[in-house]
Amino acid sequence: MKSLLGALSFVLVCQGVGGLLHTFTDGAFDLWALTHRIGFLDGYEVYVSSVLLVLGVTVGTAAERLPGSA
Template identity: 40%
Template sequence: MKKPLELIGFIALLQGALGLVHQFTHWHVGLVQRLGFLDGYELYASLALVVLAFALFALAEAQDS
């Protein structure tokens, strides 16, 4: 169960970071800004993805091998 949690955490971290890059540089990268229901909340969604990624990494580390 450790590897899937790390993979999902990595994807969440990547998408959150790309969403933050989009917010501050206006490059068209990442998935967060392409979701219509997040209009106006892209920054908060990106930050939430980064926090979720670190929580998933901590959960994966706590799992027994």
């Protein structure tokens, strides 16, 4: 469970950072983010990417606090 949450955390952080980089560099990081490809998120990409980044850090922190083996 701990490794699954760690992998999920990694994906969420990558999507959050990739979405922010895509937005602030005018599309230079096109392959990193999926938020700009989802139609109903038009205009909210920065907010969604920020939420994904914070959620990824939160899930990673929760995964580290779980007792048990890796």
